[in-house]
Amino acid sequence: MNDNGSIRWGILSAASIARGSFLPALRAAGDGKAAVVGARDLRRAETFAASEGVERAVEGYDAVLDDPSIDAVYVALPNSLHAEWTIRAMDANKVVLCEKPLCVSEAETETVLRVAHESRALLWEAFVFPFRRHFHRLREIVTGGDIGDLLSIESNFHFQLQGRANIRLMPELGGGALNDVGCYCIHLATLLFGRPPARGTALAQRAAEGVDEEIAGVLDFVDASTLIFSCGMSREQDTFCRIICSEGEVRLSNPFHPSPDDALEILCGGETSVEHPSGPEPSFTAAIQHIHAVLREQEPPRHLATVDSLPTARGLQFARDASLGRTPARELA
Numbered sequence: 001m002n003d004n005g006s007i008r009w010g011i012l013s014a015a016s017i018a019r020g021s022f023l024p025a026l027r028a029a030g031d032g033k034a035a036v037v038g039a040r041d042l043r044r045a046e047t048f049a050a051s052e053g054v055e056r057a058v059e060g061y062d063a064v065l066d067d068p069s070i071d072a073v074y075v076a077l078p079n080s081l082h083a084e085w086t087i088r089a090m091d092a093n094k095v096v097l098c099e100k101p102l103c104v105s106e107a108e109t110e111t112v113l114r115v116a117h118e119s120r121a122l123l124w125e126a127f128v129f130p131f132r133r134h135f136h137r138l139r140e141i142v143t144g145g146d147i148g149d150l151l152s153i154e155s156n157f158h159f160q161l162q163g164r165a166n167i168r169l170m171p172e173l174g175g176g177a178l179n180d181v182g183c184y185c186i187h188l189a190t191l192l193f194g195r196p197p198a199r200g201t202a203l204a205q206r207a208a209e210g211v212d213e214e215i216a217g218v219l220d221f222v223d224a225s226t227l228i229f230s231c232g233m234s235r236e237q238d239t240f241c242r243i244i245c246s247e248g249e250v251r252l253s254n255p256f257h258p259s260p261d262d263a264l265e266i267l268c269g270g271e272t273s274v275e276h277p278s279g280p281e282p283s284f285t286a287a288i289q290h291i292h293a294v295l296r297e298q299e300p301p302r303h304l305a306t307v308d309s310l311p312t313a314r315g316l317q318f319a320r321d322a323s324l325g326r327t328p329a330r331e332l333a
């Protein structure tokens, strides 16, 4: 922290997500400072810093981690680089917010989480929806008992990728629809069921580049609890989810990055009520405010990667393996 108490953030790469989502949310959070951005090319970092109001630009990611004035690091790199740079950031004693998915395999996730445990690092995976009012309200309804017991979740996340020059289409960088957006569906289910899946299956349509461009699957959370998910990068935006309970259900137009227009519909006993729990604040703001409050010892940490990330990594691994034919797609009992 600097003299006026701002949390000082370092940003790894001049990524679109840093420009479009993280920095507007950091500005809205109010008590953090974008102190340094590192990019592979210094000119690119300088251009980014100048246009986004970041104090300093440096060449390379190490130079961000070497800066002793930096409290927290945002890892906005392609998926295949998350593990390496998250570990390096934790080794440099930084608090870390790493983009989703934390890693590109369950085994790699276990390695990163082992380092986080051993070094007692504060590490978050950038699923920001659990910090939003929308999710709090959903959880309140699902656990409140009025619509019975949670049985099943149906979750979509589709969007239309513009152009082919994109990290999401590069297998060597951990691209593919499952890693990019399927992780949201699986994360939602692990949080609501409160446990990892026990088995799963999936089928993918592959892009010419080799990644899964569309993928659908089923994960079995045991005790008759299932997630049916569908995600991809070649259809109109669709983030619709149904949370099906024994005496009713909740339908959500977008639980992942909700805006004030996004509805949460509760169906129970033939009646439907509609709520719009989300405000206009940027999607990342609540998560960043929480991280700042933890650093100021004003709140205990919630949704740390050491708690939340492995169940999602396991679900992703089931779906990834099945879609690649690495393990037989398992029939559900």
Ligand SMILES: NC(=O)c1ccc[n+]([C@@H]2O[C@H](COP(=O)([O-])OP(=O)(O)OC[C@H]3O[C@@H](n4cnc5c(N)ncnc54)[C@H](OP(=O)(O)O)[C@@H]3O)[C@@H](O)[C@H]2O)c1
Residues within 6 Å of the ligand: 013, 014, 015, 016, 017, 018, 021, 038, 039, 040, 041, 044, 076, 077, 078, 079, 081, 099, 100, 101, 126, 127, 128, 167, 173, 179, 180
């Ligand atoms: N949480 C969310 O809501 C959300 C939304 C979108 C994306 N994401 C995640 O954010 C991450 C970045 O996504 P993005 O859409 O922002 O990607 P992007 O615009 O393509 O940025 C990726 C950055 O990675 C760096 N990079 C390092 N090695 C690279 C390589 N070999 N090839 C290409 N780029 C390389 C580049 O950095 P330099 O600047 O150093 O050149 C580039 O700025 C991904 O993990 C994605 O899943 C999260």
